[in-house]
Amino acid sequence: MSLLSTLARLEAVRGQRAEPLATVRHRHLSERPMVLVPLAAAGEAGAPLAVLLGTDRERPRLHFVPQPLNRTQRSEFLAAVAAEVVPYLESFGAEVELLEGSEKDPVSGEKVPVVRELCADAPQLIVPNAGGVAHLALLGRSTRFRRTAQDPDPGEYPAPTQVPLLGRWLTHLTDRAQVPGSSMLLAMTGLLSRHWATGQSNLEDQHLAARLAWHVPPAGFGPGTSGAAAAEWVESARDADGQLAHPPAGPTTDPRFDEQVLAPAILRHDAAVAVRERAEASRDAAEARRAAALVEQARAVLGEALLGATLPTWHDVWLGIDLLRGLPPAGHLPDRWEGDRWSFTMHRDRVAAGEPPQPRRDDAVTAARKLAQREREQAKLDIQEALDDPLAMAERRLSGEAFAGEVVDVVPEWSEGRSAKPRPLLVVRTGDRPHADPGREVYRAHAEPAQRAVIVSSAPGEVVVRLLSGMGRKKDPEPGSVPEPGDAVVFTLFELAARQSAPLPEPADTPWTHGGPPVAGADSPAGADEWE
Structure with missing residues (x-):
């Protein structure tokens, strides 16, 4: 709780x-x-x-x-x-x-157009x-x-x-x-x-x-x-x-x-x-x-x-x-x-x-797929609820996984190299106490497109972050992509998209250490409970 x-x-x-x-x-x-x-x-x-x-x-x-x-x-x-x-x-x-949509043809390997039904x-x-x-x-x-x-x-x-x-x-x-x-x-x-x-x-x-x-x-x-x-x-x-x-x-x-x-x-x-x-x-x-x-x-x-x-x-x-x-x-x-x-x-x-x-019992691969999907959906749900609900985000802020505040200063800066890209510094005044160690990546909530940043410094009442993405491909940031002084912002220390799990083998390729390949003609055929 x-x-x-x-x-x-x-x-x-x-x-x-x-x-x-x-x-x-x-x-x-x-x-x-x-x-x-x-x-x-x-x-x-x-x-x-x-x-x-x-x-x-x-x-x-x-x-x-x-x-x-x-x-x-x-x-x-x-x-x-x-x-x-x-x-x-x-x-x-x-x-x-x-x-x-499109999908890969199993014979030629090329993508072919398909039309799917969705209720x-x-x-x-x-x-x-x-x-x-x-x-x-x-x-x-x-x-x-x-x-x-x-x-x-x-x-x-x-x-x-x-x-x-x-x-x-x-x-x-x-x-x-x-x-x-x-x-x-x-x-x-x-x-x-x-x-x-x-x-x-x-x-x-x-x-x-x-x-x-x-x-x-x-x-x-x-x-x-x-x-x-x-x-x-x-x-x-x-x-x-x-x-x-x-x-x-x-x-x-x-x-x-x-x-x-x-x-x-x-x-x-x-x-x-x-x-x-x-x-x-x-x-x-x-x-x-x-x-x-x-x-x-x-x-x-x-x-x-x-x-x-x-x-x-x-x-x-x-x-x-x-x-x-x-x-x-x-x-x-x-x-x-x-x-x-x-x-x-x-x-x-x-x-x-x-x-x-x-089937009465799932084979090893199907069970693993179900578990992976539930873990992935739980992470996705936690992220979406935090973005949709200020009370859910408040729980993350109390635990140090996010911070909200007001932008008090914006310092324009650019990356070094042949193609300079915008890397502005944002000085955020906040009453939260995030686990904001210098060098840690953070993510700006409610930004379109998604914006990634990094902590430059952190002190009681103030956090300085450097924006790294979501500002366009030109030298100057796209209009509206960089907050201005006086804007309210929310940054999270967790990614705003759930990561995909590693692919699992097909049921026929299950190693013997996990039950072996499914037996042909069994009364509980493998794959009958395939999890979408």
Whole structure:
């Protein structure tokens, strides 16, 4: 945790209100996001219980498993969820942009013109917290290898075509969520934590309702209510039946809800199903109709209980979206969203080409590529957030990685040699204390084109830098390329562009020390999870 984040938390404790950590929104928000509030059954990792989902905040749709231990009902649940989610994901693949470019011909080695498709937009799923992302990852892993009736060997219980397709999409989205700055799958608690600080711990912030209590007091609380008191009430208040007035954000459920509400409702549904089966076996039509009505009644009671457990969190997610929409978007946000669009487009093309699903385990090269990309994107994100947000740059200034100030003098100088080039000295008055040793390179923020400089001298309250680039090719600097006395400037001690990592070998060239070449015909083909 940085010094500025710690200070914001202390201010939140003193003011009993959430304190801003950013002046702009650093994550993309779609015009048509799909919100999912998943619930998992207790006692079995990844066992789905219910999900409340939709793109319309006024009309959520609930899907649930009446008996989580029943594999047939679980398959029906997954098929129903896939029928909702997959069309939403695929709806973004039709409208594309055509981008002209060039690539090297593998035979001749010459560059040839190519036209590539880039989807004009990409889907966005939003879940309440990080546990929801992990739950979707488990669902993707458990469904992407399911066989369908179209497969050569469908097995005894083939799944609907959209179920393994849902698994492939969820695996891709949850993998992409590990890339810093990506916005295709977001956890609302993480979004709020990036932009505001509360006076509670990071673990407590994972309870979405408790976190939002620091922004907007719950109904019945006055405007002067403290954030800590409101969060404590949200976490612990129970109704007359002993149930939480505001259930947790999922995917886990409240043990008292499981014991007093969920378990009796499931048992009642199981008993009704048993009565229906006996009636059908007796071939008594009237009794079968009465038994079927009992099953529908028990199912409705169970659905009402699960809706009551998920609907408060549904409203909380949309409230969080409203708070985030109140922030202006960051300047580099379109650039990062374009990366998500490329990721979506490439996965769409892999699915359309009939490529196999992602492997159970990545080979060494694919894993290294993923790690390298995430490290590169993290460095890129840190740089872009610092350039877009004065609060993010303030953290760098406090740590000595940047300094801001006013230019008080400009001394024109030129390099020696046949072709003299401008090398002006800037005297910058600053209150920061950067790690500005003489001879260290620095970079001028918000300069077009990018400008590199070097520290000449540094003293308390004053830093002298020499500009080295970004002033044109002539002897005299281009107009506007050199700051004038009185101009405000920001220099960073870190580069303003992330460095590219070293190239990695192809999977077929992996040395034996890292697993050896992939085995032909393996059930988890190498490269199926190639990271774009």
